[in-house]
Amino acid sequence: MSLPSDKITHRNSLQEFGLMRKSNSAECVSEVFFEKGTKVYGDNEPADYVYQVKTGAVRSFKLLSDGRRQIGAFHLAGDIFGVTTEKHHRFTAEAVVDTTLWLVRRQSLDLADTDGALTRELLSMTVRNLQHAESQLLLLGQKDSLEKVAAFLLEMDKRLTGTGAITLPMTRRDIADYLGLTLETVSRALARLKRKGAIGFTDATQREITLLNKQRLLVIDPQD
């Protein structure tokens, strides 16, 4: 279900952002807290809400019957996710770390679409998702582990800060399931990048990474 209760605190608020600008009653937007590891929504569940990350991070993934997991996207602060034209979600979404989301009832949006502006907005979001999936196809199908990890670091840097100093919210296993690798291979690829002088670790938990040489990462990661 979409709104598990006991790990979540509700605080209604009137937030203005993205799609949710169209909402006009206070009940439409809620701020909800999800503890690390909590499910936001499940595969095949009714898509009743649209979400935006206030703080934290969310992973969106599919599972095979034997438990293999493909993470399709990470949603970071500011990202809108859970948008679909269909009745049901096609992914499961979970909080990667303690996360605060804003959410809007989808129904409150449908009503507002008199001029088709919402349909166009929906289209533009779907196109962005499609573009991300398309570049991920190239990464998963053609790149080796070093290229995948380099591309991942560059993507995260771009989306988190762009400064070259990043703090990853996700574990090595999450990264592995995003890149189609194992966590050990991700760890070894990071070690190789460190030995090459392309990156450096700046804390004990190995989640803070400095991109010492983006140019070198760009050379490792072949562009299309």
Added chain:
Amino acid sequence: MSLPSDKITHRNSLQEFGLMRKSNSAECVSEVFFEKGTKVYGDNEPADYVYQVKTGAVRSFKLLSDGRRQIGAFHLAGDIFGVTTEKHHRFTAEAVVDTTLWLVRRQSLDLADTDGALTRELLSMTVRNLQHAESQLLLLGQKDSLEKVAAFLLEMDKRLTGTGAITLPMTRRDIADYLGLTLETVSRALARLKRKGAIGFTDATQREITLLNKQRLLVIDPQD
């Protein structure tokens, strides 16, 4: 460029299908022949037309700078492709075999979108493309070669006939670049499926394949 000339024959015609229903002048729809291997449009070229496969097949792909190729989709008879909200294509499209396409100037569509019906149609197509890409992510990231090839055969059977008797238009290399494998690995996977009794070859060129046991293929290919 989008309309190479000497390998192509033009025949204007008034075809009614899909998106193109909106067109109302004879100049908007053309039937164009593309010889095997011909480019339909290139990555980053202006997206001036929308296409539908009349006969034949088209591959749509991205290249890395060193020549590695990821095929994102095959377009078969009846499929509409080349639809985008942007000015330029994000893929290159080539005829896999001798192919006849119908094409419509995109401009002739834009004019017709008074009621937003076209935007909704565009949205629904983009969503279909997104869904295909999403399941391809799972395949590329998590499945081994046997599972990939089994999934490929099931997809082709479904889209070509559904009867279990298929004639593949594409080479082993095309299949490999679609599945993120090498052509040798594809060939070996097919040989293994044959030994298992799941498929059979029915002609000398190894392009006609009979799915002797779809249930067995479904077991090999884990579902989400």
Added chain:
DNA sequence: CGAACGATTGACGTTTCTCAAGGCTGGTGG
């Protein structure tokens, strides 16, 4: 303090890739 979690590293096994050889088919020109 001890347990749980996440990360790293090594040794080893498996899968896939690479390189090479050979076969089959269909088309072309003598």
Added chain:
DNA sequence: CCACCAGCCTTGAGAAACGTCAATCGTTCG
């Protein structure tokens, strides 16, 4: 008609990449 050639497919042997299993270490948190 036949020889030849080019393209496609298969198969094998060895190499490389990646996965698996296991041990260890540091951190966090009760």
